[in-house]
Amino acid sequence: MSPPSRTVLRVPQQTSRERRPAPPRPAHRRDTGRDPGPEALPETLDAALTDEAVLATYRRMFAALARDSGAVVDDPALVDIAETLFDAFAEAGEEWLTHEQMRHACRAHPTDRFESRLRVLRGLGAIREVFPKPNQLRYRASFTSVVGLMFIRRMMDDGGQSEMHRLLALEDLNAADPRTTMEEARQSAGNLARAFRLWALELITLTNGTIEELREQAPKLWGTEEIARRAQSLHGTILRRWPDLDRTCTELRAAIYAYSDASRRAAGRLADSAGTTRNLTLLPAETWRTFAQTASKERLAAVLDGFVFDSPAPWHDPAAIATAVDEAPRPAPVRPAPPRSPLPDAGPVESADGGVAGLDRLAAVAESTLGGRASVPLDEVLTGDWAAMRRVLADLASADLRPELPYRLRWSDAVAADPGGQPSWRSDGTLERVPTDD
Amino acid sequence: MTETPTTDTAKNTDAAETSTVRLITTPADPGEGADPALAAAPAHARARAYGPLALGLTEPAAPGFVRLSLGDAVxxxxxxxxxxxxATGGPATSPVIALPAWPxxxxxxxxxxxxxxxxxxxxxxxxxxxxxxxxxxxxxxxxxxxxxxxxxxxxxxxxxxxxxxxxxxxxxxxxxxxxxxxxxxxxxxxxxxxxxxxxxxxxxxxxxxxxxxxxxxxxxxxxxxxxxxxxxxxxxxxxxxxxxxxxxxxxxxxxxxxxxxxxxxxxxxxxxxxxxRDETASDLDKLLSAYDERRRAELVAAFMAVEHAAEPVHEARFAALRDPALRRTLAEMLARRGRTLIQRRDTWTSGYDDDVAARVAGAPGAGTRPGLSEGERAVLTLVLVHSVAIPRADGLLSEDTWLSPYPVAVEELRRRTLLPIGELESALRTLRQAGLLTQVKAVSEEAPGGYVPGPQFHRLTAAARRRLQEELILAAGPQTPLATAIRARRA
Structure with a gap:
């Protein structure tokens, strides 16, 4: 089949991103009629539709308009091109778009695809030349096609439920309009009866079919009590105004009841057969989110009323307790720091310096200790606290060990003990200056 | 709305009672009065659900219990x-406490x-x-x-x-x-x-x-x-x-x-x-005594495994789960403890018998019973909604189970619910400890951590799982045709 001969309709691709929460509906009211029917189901199509399901919907929606059975797109991605083009036209303003600009807008799609789509869109008049003359380079989009897209998107959202709402509301207004004739009312009631009957029949067939198909399709087809209520109100209006339409109204009434009943049956079969968690699918994710975000603590807790769960009862085996104790994390042992002198310390670099400066300092210490004498007993010079004493002693010992310096320490064997003093004992010693040869 | 589930539950279990009772009595030996042993089932279920039982000073313990009396010391x-x-809960301070004894x-x-x-x-x-x-x-x-x-x-x-x-x-x-x-x-x-x-x-x-x-x-x-x-x-x-x-x-x-x-x-x-410390007559001995030592050991092992393993156990490991005759005895042993075998493919675990659970939950004074507090139940419900219901509504979950790989972030529970924040942490802790929630560590940006339903959800019977689904639908979408259908079926 050559592309131009195909009647390809423009419908948007439904993606999960585009799912919108259903519009708020008026408060539900229990029907006081004979059969209350199912209560309102405000939003029904939020379940993810696979590509095939999307296409199936496209085909069904446009069956009445299609020229042959292959007339609807066979790839939902094709709809993207039309949508992208309409977006581009909306932004373009009065200048509209050239062929190149359209191509640029659809640069994400392959050229041959784009061209074939464009041919179809032009063939059906969704995109037209700005002026109908040869070699026209500028194109404009059709408002009707864009509105059509919006309508299709709504149909995709809830399987036509909102359209039914609007239709019923409009019919109600029409029925109340003094200009409406009885013939128009009859026609309107007949149309509605037919729609409800078909709706109910589809539900009944689904209810008797496989559970998988029912699960997939039912949410779209379930009506709401609101729709049934509106339909009954319309029915009442028509019957009051034109009692002669009694027979048509009876048919409408029967169709509405059949629809309510079929809707309830489908729900019942799903509830009976859908396993132990699968029915959760049947509420849209948004309903669950709303519940999680708005339910009070009491309402949430009430769900689990009557359920019995185990209280925690862990087992601590004696061997496991012993193991746990053995595996206790051991703290790293604290190592005591070596004792340090509280006095300022020149540091290791300088003290290792055996150069002239070091010798000079030792000589100066020894000389100041001797105070001009040739020798001096250590008891005399080692006074004050131990910290000071040991510094002096260390310097004198160093001087003693330096062969090039003329100072020596002479120790005797005597030890003076003083338990209360500091230090508590000391050896008897003398510092003396030894004569040098030079 | 709050009334409905309670009465419905009662009716539901009434209806289920006949089948459950048959289930319990069928395997019992006809010559042996099974009733006294089964009579202790609710007490065993209570002990499992709410911890050690408190008894009166002179109250005897039911069969299969260890009766601990603290005497003067307490x-x-x-x-x-x-x-x-x-802090300790009611039963713990009682002078006499009963604990289920293991076979x-x-x-x-x-x-x-x-x-x-x-x-x-x-x-x-x-x-x-x-x-x-x-x-x-x-x-x-x-x-x-x-x-x-x-x-x-x-x-x-x-x-x-x-x-x-x-x-x-x-x-x-x-x-x-x-x-x-x-x-x-x-x-x-x-x-x-x-x-x-x-x-x-x-x-x-x-x-x-x-x-x-x-x-x-x-x-x-x-x-x-x-x-x-x-x-x-x-x-x-x-x-x-x-x-x-x-x-x-x-x-x-x-x-x-x-x-x-x-x-x-x-x-x-x-x-x-x-x-x-007194052990009452063993309630399981009569069932076990018919078997030789090896089979008896296999039965006891399987009993302990289904009752105390973290997850369902594979039947390949336990002869008493593989062999239908032994499994029948095992089911009887469990029935005396108010429990029932739950199978999922080749794995087994145990759960509360539906009838016994209904009796335990519906016992007088159930409002003041120990067990999960209101806040804890609310948190658990939220995790079920986020971790199971929403992924399922999005078509992400395929298996018919209450376990889920989709964690709910604590942040979601903290920010976008009406729960008092103060209760959240302690509720999560309690639920985690009881195995009702499992904490999932974050592995990457795409897989953030959070909480999923815990292994206790393996222990729900099919009826309990179905009821949980229904209660959730009744709570989240009370106006939907599904909820209407559920109510109609229960009525």
């Missing part, structure tokens, strides 16, 4: 419990032999070390059994713990306090205010394992050790602190006297103050 406990009673002296440790993981213990090392510290402080007379021991002050227990691990910083202390809370929640200790004593579950240690504990307690440092320089007590070759029967009571009674009024009476007695 007369002071209720008075000391006083204001702290809520043939088995303990959940038997799972190790079968390579099956038991219910995980939160922070197990820390919790067990704190339990060891409690033992050190409360088990005064090592020649007697550990339970009931003597009361000890919390300060003493913490000091023992400090000495045991050699650290005394604030974090160590707060973790030890957390472990004490977990032990008290699970019946391993009884805490009344500042006083700690060993809990009823300590009476379930089999006598042959006492020597391990005795050895352990001998080498643990006492509370005084913590005051001095840190010494590592774990060098078994040189036990640092050999408690003598006269030394330990002195240490613990110092503290006990202060808040307690009663001295730790007669530490030399085997069971101070007339405390007693």
């Amino acid at each position: 007369t002071s406990a209720p008075t000391t419990a006083g204001d702290a009673a809520p 043939d002296g088995a303990t959940p440790s038997i799972l190790d032999e079968y390579g099956t993981a038991p219910v995980p213990v939160e922070r197990s090392g820390e919790t067990r070390r704190v339990l060891a510290a409690c033992l050190r402080a409360c088990w005064s007379d090592l020649s007697a059994e550990p339970w009931p021991g003597v009361p000890a002050s919390v300060a003493d227990v913490l000091a023992c713990y400090r000495a045991l691990i050699g650290r005394g910083d604030d974090m160590t202390r707060s973790r030890a306090v957390g472990a004490l809370r977990r032990l008290a929640d699970t019946g391993w200790i009884i805490r009344s205010g500042d006083v700690v004593r060993l809990g009823p579950r300590c009476a379930t240690w089999p006598p042959e394992s006492h020597s391990v504990l005795r050895e352990l307690v001998r080498r643990l440092p006492g509370p005084q050790a913590a005051a001095g320089p840190v010494t590592l007590p774990l060098d078994a070759s040189a036990p640092l602190d050999q408690p003598t029967p006269s030394e330990t009571p002195a240490a613990s009674s110092d503290a006990a006297h202060s808040g307690h009024g009663e001295p730790a009476a007669a530490p030399a007695d085997v069971r101070p103050g007339g405390a007693g």
